Amino acid sequence: MAPMTGIYVHVPFCARKCRYCDFYSIAAGEEAWDRYGVLLLDELDLLLRSFPALAKERADTVYFGGGTPSILGAERLGRLLGGIRRRIPLAEGAEVTLEANPGTLRGGDIPRLLESGFNRLSLGVQSFRPEALSALGRIHTAQAAMDAFRNARNSGFPSVGIDLIFGVPGQTEEDWAGDLRQAVELRPDHLSAYALSPEPGTPIHAEIERGEITLPSDDAAARMYDVAREALASAGYRHYEISNFALPGHECRHNGKYWRREAYLGLGPAAHGLLFPEESAPLGMRTANPPSLAEYASRVGGERLPWEEAGARDPEDAWKEFLIFGLRLADGVSVAEGEKRYGPRPETLPGAVDRLVESGCLLRSRGRLRIPERLWFVSNEVLRRLA
Ligand SMILES: C[S@@+](CC[C@H](N)C(=O)[O-])C[C@H]1O[C@@H](n2cnc3c(N)ncnc32)[C@H](O)[C@@H]1O
Numbered sequence: 001m002a003p004m005t006g007i008y009v010h011v012p013f014c015a016r017k018c019r020y021c022d023f024y025s026i027a028a029g030e031e032a033w034d035r036y037g038v039l040l041l042d043e044l045d046l047l048l049r050s051f052p053a054l055a056k057e058r059a060d061t062v063y064f065g066g067g068t069p070s071i072l073g074a075e076r077l078g079r080l081l082g083g084i085r086r087r088i089p090l091a092e093g094a095e096v097t098l099e100a101n102p103g104t105l106r107g108g109d110i111p112r113l114l115e116s117g118f119n120r121l122s123l124g125v126q127s128f129r130p131e132a133l134s135a136l137g138r139i140h141t142a143q144a145a146m147d148a149f150r151n152a153r154n155s156g157f158p159s160v161g162i163d164l165i166f167g168v169p170g171q172t173e174e175d176w177a178g179d180l181r182q183a184v185e186l187r188p189d190h191l192s193a194y195a196l197s198p199e200p201g202t203p204i205h206a207e208i209e210r211g212e213i214t215l216p217s218d219d220a221a222a223r224m225y226d227v228a229r230e231a232l233a234s235a236g237y238r239h240y241e242i243s244n245f246a247l248p249g250h251e252c253r254h255n256g257k258y259w260r261r262e263a264y265l266g267l268g269p270a271a272h273g274l275l276f277p278e279e280s281a282p283l284g285m286r287t288a289n290p291p292s293l294a295e296y297a298s299r300v301g302g303e304r305l306p307w308e309e310a311g312a313r314d315p316e317d318a319w320k321e322f323l324i325f326g327l328r329l330a331d332g333v334s335v336a337e338g339e340k341r342y343g344p345r346p347e348t349l350p351g352a353v354d355r356l357v358e359s360g361c362l363l364r365s366r367g368r369l370r371i372p373e374r375l376w377f378v379s380n381e382v383l384r385r386l387a
């Protein structure tokens with residue numbers, strides 16, 4: 001059987017920057033979108049020339065993320081996906097995801113996306129309350145989000161998910177419970193619930209710093225997390241990762257590759273990848289493209305792989321990543337799997353893991369390590385100790 005890889009495509013365009021977001025994206029027009037499409041396939045050609053073994057692989061997941069991939073429109077997206085598939089064919093049953101901002105989907109896009117091979121849609125809804133949508137600087141209304149969702153459902157998209165954000169300035173627990181109720185009524189296959197993270201450099205962060213707005217307290221945000229867990233569990237969703245819930249069989253397989261430290265190519269500005277060429281297997285090689293379309297264009301245009309950093313990891317790094325990403329999953333990580341891939345745990349790790357187990361921050365059972373559910377909301381703290 002051909003080896004499998006995931007493919008992540010970063011689309012670095014948004015209609016307008018949301019007030020909280022620091023993902024790499026810029027506002028641009030159709031000409032830039034078209035140039036970007038050419039560069040992206042050139043980048044993939046460069047990769048295939050540098051690592052010819054990739055040509056024998058199949059993609060079992062493709063994920064167009066951003067930025068706002070949906071801004072490119074169904075036709076350009078179809079051409080891009082077609083170009084990728086001609087270079088690395090899709091495996092049977094591959095998961096092909098598109099992140100979409102409801103404010104950018106045009107009438108007729110959804111059936112055309114389906115026709116060109118997308119089978120999973122992730123809609124950035126964030127909230128159903130106008131006050132929250134405006135505090136976050138979103139370009140769409142709640143009605144537009146619901147219309148986009150129903151359109152995707154009625155057109156027969158096999159998997160439709162929505163993203164929500166909680167801990168928004170001015171949001172109460174009741175507001176959040178209301179958002180969850182409306183989300184559950186739509187019955188998405190997948191639901192991501194992210195705690196608002198005020199990233200430095202964003203308008204929301206600056207307003208908080210100046211004392212003009214305040215976030216809900218940590219206790220209130222922790223209660224909102226519990227409200228989500230309870231509401232979604234009773235509606236049949238499995239909380240399979242710290243911020244992610246899914247109906248059975250709808251867990252995101254592509255993101256699973258990040259959490260399980262499996263192979264994926266990262267294409268486009270700001271994209272990251274993890275490759276396993278023969279010379280660096282089984283530790284793998286991390287790639288990171290520059291978070292600048294101009295720099296990316298100059299490197300790819302000069303026939304150079306755009307990586308900013310790329311290097312084989314040592315077993316200690318590989319182990320740390322395996323734990324730090326894998327412990328985000330409800331099922332945690334298999335110690336035997338880590339040992340099979342990277343060898344016995346390096347000296348520095350058993351101490352840290354053992355201390356976390358002794359203090360109750362990690363559970364060890366049947367050969368697996370996981371974070372107890374009561375600590376999921378503060379899991380970043382636990383994971384930081386491993387880093
Ligand atoms: C890269 S966006 C892609 C979706 C699309 N661009 C949109 O916003 O509709 C992926 C998700 O990340 C989440 N996100 C981005 N920045 C965040 C932040 N600072 N705090 C919490 N969630 C964030 C949002 O929920 C968003 O839907």
Ligand code: SF4
Pocket residue numbers: 013014016017018021022023025066067068101124
């Ligand atoms: S949240 Fe989505 S639409 Fe908003 S700026 Fe970030 S990537 Fe763009």
